[in-house]
Amino acid sequence: MNMDPVQKQLLEEVADLHDIPEGAYNLRANGKSIGRNTTANIDIQTKPEGNGIDIRIKDGTVNESVHIPVVLSESGIKETVYNDFFIGENCDVLIVAGCGIDNCGNQDSQHNGIHRFYVGKNSKIRYVEKHYGSGNGDGKRILDPVTEVYMDEGSTMEMEMAQIKGVDSTERTTIAELKKDSKLVVRERLMTHGEQHALSVYKVSLNEEGSSADVVSRSVARGTSYQKFDACIIGNAACSGHTECDSIIMDNGRILAVPSLEANSIDAALVHEAAIGKIAGDQLIKLMTLGLTEAEAEEQIINGFLK
Amino acid sequence: MLELKNISFNAVDEGGKTEIIRDISLTIPDNKFVVITGPNGGGKSTLAKLIAGIQPLSGGQIILDDEDITEKSITDRARMGIGFAFQQPVRFKGLTVLDLLRIASGSSISISRACDYLSEVGLCAKEYIDREVNASLSGGELKRIEIATILARDVKLAVFDEPEAGIDLWSFNNLIRIFEKMRNTDKKRTILVISHQERILNIADEIIVLADGKILKQGSKDEILPDIIGTQYAAGVCSKME
Numbered sequence: 001m002n003m004d005p006v007q008k009q010l011l012e013e014v015a016d017l018h019d020i021p022e023g024a025y026n027l028r029a030n031g032k033s034i035g036r037n038t039t040a041n042i043d044i045q046t047k048p049e050g051n052g053i054d055i056r057i058k059d060g061t062v063n064e065s066v067h068i069p070v071v072l073s074e075s076g077i078k079e080t081v082y083n084d085f086f087i088g089e090n091c092d093v094l095i096v097a098g099c100g101i102d103n104c105g106n107q108d109s110q111h112n113g114i115h116r117f118y119v120g121k122n123s124k125i126r127y128v129e130k131h132y133g134s135g136n137g138d139g140k141r142i143l144d145p146v147t148e149v150y151m152d153e154g155s156t157m158e159m160e161m162a163q164i165k166g167v168d169s170t171e172r173t174t175i176a177e178l179k180k181d182s183k184l185v186v187r188e189r190l191m192t193h194g195e196q197h198a199l200s201v202y203k204v205s206l207n208e209e210g211s212s213a214d215v216v217s218r219s220v221a222r223g224t225s226y227q228k229f230d231a232c233i234i235g236n237a238a239c240s241g242h243t244e245c246d247s248i249i250m251d252n253g254r255i256l257a258v259p260s261l262e263a264n265s266i267d268a269a270l271v272h273e274a275a276i277g278k279i280a281g282d283q284l285i286k287l288m289t290l291g292l293t294e295a296e297a298e299e300q301i302i303n304g305f306l307k
Numbered sequence: 308m309l310e311l312k313n314i315s316f317n318a319v320d321e322g323g324k325t326e327i328i329r330d331i332s333l334t335i336p337d338n339k340f341v342v343i344t345g346p347n348g349g350g351k352s353t354l355a356k357l358i359a360g361i362q363p364l365s366g367g368q369i370i371l372d373d374e375d376i377t378e379k380s381i382t383d384r385a386r387m388g389i390g391f392a393f394q395q396p397v398r399f400k401g402l403t404v405l406d407l408l409r410i411a412s413g414s415s416i417s418i419s420r421a422c423d424y425l426s427e428v429g430l431c432a433k434e435y436i437d438r439e440v441n442a443s444l445s446g447g448e449l450k451r452i453e454i455a456t457i458l459a460r461d462v463k464l465a466v467f468d469e470p471e472a473g474i475d476l477w478s479f480n481n482l483i484r485i486f487e488k489m490r491n492t493d494k495k496r497t498i499l500v501i502s503h504q505e506r507i508l509n510i511a512d513e514i515i516v517l518a519d520g521k522i523l524k525q526g527s528k529d530e531i532l533p534d535i536i537g538t539q540y541a542a543g544v545c546s547k548m549e
Contacts, residue, residue, distance in 0.1 A: 218401075280397070282397045283397050283399060285361055286396075286397040288382045289361070289391040290385060290410050290413075290456060290460065291385040291386050291410075291413055291460070293382050300402065301399065301402070303401075304402035304403075304406060305400055306401070307401050
C-alpha cells in the first residue's frame, strides 16, 4: 500500500494512524480503495454498485476495531460514498472513520460520506469521526456527511465527532432512531475559521421506553465564519433526552443555535441548553497573571474548551 | 522590594470622576508577610489590581526591585515575578487543575510535582488533578486551587485579594492553616494579602490600614493590631459569615 507524505499526514490527523491499523480496515484515497483487511468477525465488502462498502460485524464481537478513513489529496475530486454497518448482537466495537482533504489546486474537493449504522441488541459501539482540511489552493474543501443510526434494544452508541481545522464548508446531518433501553451519546467539537460555513443538524427520535440521548456540541467560530447547530430530540415514549450547545464566538464569527425538543408522550423527559458568548475577560486576565500573553491565553482557553 | 510612589487611581463613569486611590506612597520590603486591611470600598482590592497591572494607574509609579514597571502589562509583570490570586477565582470549561498548574509553572511539570502543590493546599491530589476548573468545584476548592497556582509559580511577590471571600467557615479554617504554613516556611517571597480578617492579620509581619483611598496607619503587627482589633478593620471570623 503506497501513500505519499500528504496522505500519511491526513491519515494521522483524521484517524490518529501512523501506519496500517490493526484489525479490520478499509483505506480510501482519491476515490479508490487502497487497502483493506477483514477479520474472522468483521467482513468488509464493496457494494455491488461500487459506490461504497458494507461492513458486517458478527454477533458477540468484542474488543475489535474497524478503521475506514478517507483521504483526498488531488484537487477536484467529488465523491459520495455509502458505507453501511451491520452490527450483530452483544458486540463491543470501536469504529474510526473520518476524512482529510488536502487541496492545493483551484478546483473544489468534496467528500460526502453517507454512513448507516444498524446496531444490534445490547451492542456497544464507540464511533470516532474527525474531519480535517489542509492545502493552500483556491479550491474549497467540502464535507457533507450524513449519519443514520438505528439502534436496537439495549444498545449503546457513543459518537465523537470533531472538525477543528481547514474544512471550508460542511453540512452534517445525523439522524437516530432508538428502541427500548438504548442509549445514544454524541460529543461534537467544531471550530471554524476565515469564511468557513458549518451546519450541524441532529434529529434524534426516542421511540421506545427507556431510551435516552445526550447530544452535546462545543464550538468556536472565528474570523467571519458561520455555524448553525440545529438539534431536535423527539420523545415518543417514556424516555430521557438532553441536548446542549456551548459556543465561543471570536472576531466577527456568527453562530445560530437551535436546540429543540418535541414531546409526544407524557412520560418523555427532555432538556435543552444553549449558551453563546465571547471568552470572558476574567479568564484572559487570570491566565495573563500566570505569565501568558493575551493570544496565548486565548489559545489555552479554546484548546481546553474543545478538548 | 516593591515601591509605590504617589500612585492614584480614578474611576470614571457617568457620574463623573471618583478618586479610589489617592496619592499613596508605600514600600513593601522583601520576604515579609504584609496584610492590607480597611473598610469595604476603601480601595484595597483596587490597590492589589494596580500592583498586578490589571488596572492602569491614573498617576504615580510602581517600582519592583529598582525597575519601573508602571507601563508594564499584566503578562510582563507576571513574568517579572508578581503573582495574583483572585478574590473570585475564575472558572474554565475544559481546563483541568493539571492544565492550570502547568500554565502557572511555565513548564510541563510532572504530575507528581503538580500533586505536591495540591497537597500543600490540603487537597487530595489524586481526586483533583484531572478535575475541570469549572462550576462543579466549590468556592473553597477553587480558592485552594487558586493558591496552588501561586505556589506553582516562582514569584517574588504573591498578592492575594481577599482570600476569605466566598468560602465557608470550614474552608476558612483550612485557608488560615495554609497561610500560616506559607508564613512560617516560605521565606523566599513577599506575601501581600488583602484581608480584614483578624486571624490573617494575626500572622502578619506588617499591617497597612487603608481607608478612603489613603493609608491611615502602617507598621508592625504589634504596633497596629492592638489599635484595630474588634473594629471593622480586624473582624472576627464569624463576622464574615453574618
